[in-house]
Every structure is written in C-alpha cells, then in structure tokens.
Amino acid sequence: MLANPNMPLEIDYSEVDGKSYRCIDGCALCCLCQPELLPTEEERFRKDPRFADAIADRHISPDVTGAALKLKGAHGACYFLTDKRCRIYNDRPHYCRSFPINVFVGWRIQLNINLSCRGIGLEGESLGGVSRAIIADYGEGRLSSELESAKRVFTEFVKNTRDTWVAQSFSSVRGAGHSLSGELVDELGLSRVLAYAEHGRTKQNAPANEIAKIVRRTEPDADLEERALIDGTELFDLPDLSLLPIYIDDKNDWKIFRLVGKEIVGYSLSEDGRTQEFSRTNP
Secondary structure: OOOOOOOOOOEEOOOOOOOEEOOOOOOOHHHHOOOEOOHHHHHHHHHOOOOHHHEOOOOOOOOOOOOEEOEHHHOOOEOOEEOOEEOOHHHOOHHHHHOOEEEEEOOOEEEEEOOOOOOEOOOOEEHHHHHHHHHHHHOHHHHHHHHHHHHHHHHHHHHHHHHOOOOOOHHHHHHHHHHOHHHHHOHHHHHHHHHHHHHOOOOOOOOHHHHHHHHHHOOOOOOHHHHHHHHHHHHHOOOOHHHOOEEEOOOOOEEEEEEEOOEEEEEEEOOOOOEEEEEEEOO
C-alpha cells in the first residue's frame, strides 16, 4: 500500500539517535568520495568561474548520470582538496554537507550512518540533530514523492519473488537465521548454509523451523576454502582504482588494496591520485 498524502511521514532515526561524531583533523577520507551535485548546485557551479572547471565529464560510477565534481588524477581526492583542507568549505555541495549521514528511501525513510567515517562515536555533533536538519532541507513534499517511487519498485520486486516462488516473509528469514546461528561457527554447518543458499528450494513463506530443518538436511557440498578465497578477494578485484575501497591508518594515511595476479597488493594513495606500493599479501 502506498503512503497516504494526508498522513505525516514516518521517518526512522533509530540508527542515528543517541550517537555523535566529530571530524578528525587530517583525515579527509570523505573527500575521496566523488560528490554529486544537485541540479541547483550544478547550475550555480557552472555559472561561477571559480567552480566551473571542477565539474567532471562523468562519474566514477556508471550508475550516476548527474553532474559531479572531478577527482584529482581520476581516482585521487576531490578537485577542491589541498593538503587535506577543502578550498570551498562554505560552498561545498549538499553531498558533502550531509556526510556521514545517508537518507535511505525504501519501504520507509531511514537515516543511516556511513561507517567509513572514523569520527563516529567521538564527542561532538549529535547525529540525530544533523539528520533532522537534513530531512528539513529535503522537505516533506520531495521525500513523499521519492517514497512513493521507491514503494512501487519494492512492490514490483516482491511480486516477482512471489511469481517465482522464492518469496519468504521477513519474520521467517529472521527466525531461521536465529535458529541456525550456531551452525555458522561450525565448518559442516556453514557448508550446509552456503549450499542451501545457493541451491536450496523452500516453499513460499515457509515457517522458520521448516527452513532451518531443510538447511540441516542439505548436502554440505560448499567448498569453504574456495568460497572464502572468492569472497575475500572480489572486493579488491575491480578494473578501476577509483572503484576500490579506501582505508585510513592510525597516521591518517590513505590505503587501497588490489588483487594483482594471486596477491593482494597494498598501495598508499596521495591527493593527486598517485600510488606507491607498500605490501603484498597472499589472500
């Protein structure tokens, strides 16, 4: 059922309430994310000679079709970052202002935290307060429109899962997961869970205990060593350096890791996009 336009929006702040954060001087990890521009920001940036050259021809993610800011050296830091200081801090885009908060619109509107931010949990600004300010900036009309659109997509997805007889209720999946939690620390049990997840079939909306029973009867044919190798390296087996996850060490140095042949190679990343190898690891 779609939202009633006359009813107030229900917004889930549970992940942000009671938490705080503070920017760490010299971190600037968030400035390695390519910021997108809202249509109004793009217009303002294109008209201002100080900002016009910073607009990228394309985003590093092919799914993003709108305007964004350039990264130095194609996969370095934001165009406007110098010595880990933003040169346009007071004019920075909405994307940067909202970090580390994400507004997720699905069945409902949720405020989530980007856990890559190392300042989360430090004494500072209230994440709940910042989140409510972000929601106020969005406006109820825009949020209602996005919620309606998201619900149509989710409704179609659920219909497709029911048509193919793979739909399970949230409560059944959660209940089965709880029942099987002990199997996940046992090699035999874990192999059965993985094999069931890949090949198993259960009638639609089966009770939790029935799902768990079928999992325990599943032939444990999953090769755990092979699966661990695949799952443990696919995050680093990406064609473009700009798509790799970036980590930050205790000295606030940026690190990236890439699968090269049969080794995980670690690189230090500089603002201008240059890299320097510092480690090689057998995955």
